Amino acid sequence: MSDTRALAFCSRVLTEILDNQPSFSSRVAEISNLPRTQRVGTPPGTPTVATHGSSPEKTGMASLLWRLSRAAMLPAAVGATMMANSATMPKSEPAVKAQAWDSLFRLDQEKSIAGKVALVTGCSSGIGKATACMLATAGCELVLVARREDKLSELKGEILKRQPSAKVTVVVGDVCTDAFYETLKAQQLHTKVDILIANAGLAVGKDNIGAASDGDWEQMMSANCMGAFRLINLCLPEMVKNGGGHIVATGSIAGMESYEGGSVYCASKHALHAFMKSLRFETYSKNVRVTVLAPGLVGEGTEFSEVRFKGDASKASATYQNIRELKASDCAAQILWALRQPDHVNVDLLQLMPTAQGGATRLHRGG
Numbered sequence: 257m258s259d260t261r262a263l264a265f266c267s268r269v270l271t272e273i274l275d276n277q278p279s280f281s282s283r284v285a286e287i288s289n290l291p292r293t294q295r296v297g298t299p300p301g302t303p304t305v306a307t308h309g310s311s312p313e314k315t316g317m318a319s320l321l322w323r324l325s326r327a328a329m330l331p332a333a334v335g336a337t338m339m340a341n342s343a344t345m346p347k348s349e350p351a352v353k354a355q356a357w358d359s360l361f362r363l364d365q366e367k368s369i370a371g372k373v374a375l376v377t378g379c380s381s382g383i384g385k386a387t388a389c390m391l392a393t394a395g396c397e398l399v400l401v402a403r404r405e406d407k408l409s410e411l412k413g414e415i416l417k418r419q420p421s422a423k424v425t426v427v428v429g430d431v432c433t434d435a436f437y438e439t440l441k442a443q444q445l446h447t448k449v450d451i452l453i454a455n456a457g458l459a460v461g462k463d464n465i466g467a468a469s470d471g472d473w474e475q476m477m478s479a480n481c482m483g484a485f486r487l488i489n490l491c492l493p494e495m496v497k498n499g500g501g502h503i504v505a506t507g508s509i510a511g512m513e514s515y516e517g518g519s520v521y522c523a524s525k526h527a528l529h530a531f532m533k534s535l536r537f538e539t540y541s542k543n544v545r546v547t548v549l550a551p552g553l554v555g556e557g558t559e560f561s562e563v564r565f566k567g568d569a570s571k572a573s574a575t576y577q578n579i580r581e582l583k584a585s586d587c588a589a590q591i592l593w594a595l596r597q598p599d600h601v602n603v604d605l606l607q608l609m610p611t612a613q614g615g616a617t618r619l620h621r622g623g
């Protein structure tokens with residue numbers, strides 16, 4: 257706004273005030289009639305303030321602003337009139353709704369996921385198995401995926417023992433193969449998934465770059481990345497068509513921090529985290545919730561370290577020596593918590609570690 261237009265605008269505002277507040281204008285007039293020396297803060301050379309009915313002299317912004325600031329120093333008369341007026345004005349709604357007291361005192365704010373169809377990969381063991389069990393308790397219909405049929409049958413049996421009316425479908429398959437996706441499509445299982453837990457994955461070996469095996473690297477990239485990517489790619493369009501859903505991927509602290517001996521495992525989990533971020537950006541407008549679980553050291557209930565050290569039991573058990581690591585069920589409980597949040601809440605990242613772990617390689621083995 258130019259100086260001249262700003263001046264004209266201020267002038268209109270001031271005139272309006274003076275026209276509507278007679279007591280205010282008489283106070284202004286009073287100040288105007290004081291000798292210049294008694295008008296505290298008067299800039300030198302400032303003309304007197306225009307009285308009611310006249311327009312202020314056009315002597316520049318500084319002078320006019322001073323007049324307005326003088327006017328603002330008359331809160332008693334103006335304020336009282338305004339308060340009297342506001343008492344008679346209709347009350348408007350608050351801009352942001354207040355929460356009811358009862359809702360603030362409730363500990364359990366979680367919603368039911370009973371009846372939802374949940375597909376879980378890697379549930380013959382560990383985090384996936386614990387998650388499948390909790391999903392069964394929550395009343396979900398289950399599609400259980402892993403390569404070992406006997407383990408899946410055992411899991412199905414345990415679920416049905418506790419939830420005889422549960423619907424459980426077992427898919428024996430390898431998430432790295434085309435055959436697995438063909439099986440899902442043939443049975444139309446991908447079309448009805450409300451909750452997808454892309455959990456199947458593994459670390460193989462802990463060798464430094466230069467000494468590691470290409471085969472180990474391929475297995476990790478294939479299962480941890482392509483296995484999750486392809487499954488999500490297949491299920492997402494149907495989920496969107498059905499009005500929404502929730503996709504959870506088991507990432508890792510290794511997807512946030514790299515460490516020696518973990519190059520490709522860390523790379524695979526970093527890639528998975530990046531993929532899930534893109535997924536989040538692509539689906540937040542589609543009622544699809546996206547969560548990454550990023551645990552630190554998880555031992556009890558898993559075969560993770562046995563797989564990593566290729567069956568070397570002493571190396572596997574040394575991983576958890578003198579430290580109270582996370583259990584598979586600790587992770588599953590976090591997944592269930594995220595799934596059971598109200599529909600408008602998306603838990604983007606669940607990063608959890610044992611209390612005695614400060615980072616990927618910071619472990620306090622205190623007993």
Ligand SMILES: NC(=O)c1ccc[n+]([C@@H]2O[C@H](COP(=O)([O-])OP(=O)(O)OC[C@H]3O[C@@H](n4cnc5c(N)ncnc54)[C@H](OP(=O)(O)O)[C@@H]3O)[C@@H](O)[C@H]2O)c1
Nearest residue numbers: 378380381382383403404430431456457508554558559560
């Ligand atoms: N344990 C930890 O410290 C830890 C920490 C952070 C993240 N994670 C991640 O958590 C996830 C679960 O691991 P976990 O600790 O529970 O280990 P786990 O007990 O060894 O479980 C791994 C599961 O993945 C399945 N799986 C592996 N490759 C598969 C494939 N190609 N196709 C289908 N299923 C496959 C395994 O079943 P089958 O062998 O029967 O196929 C098994 O059910 C993994 O993604 C892992 O990277 C683990």
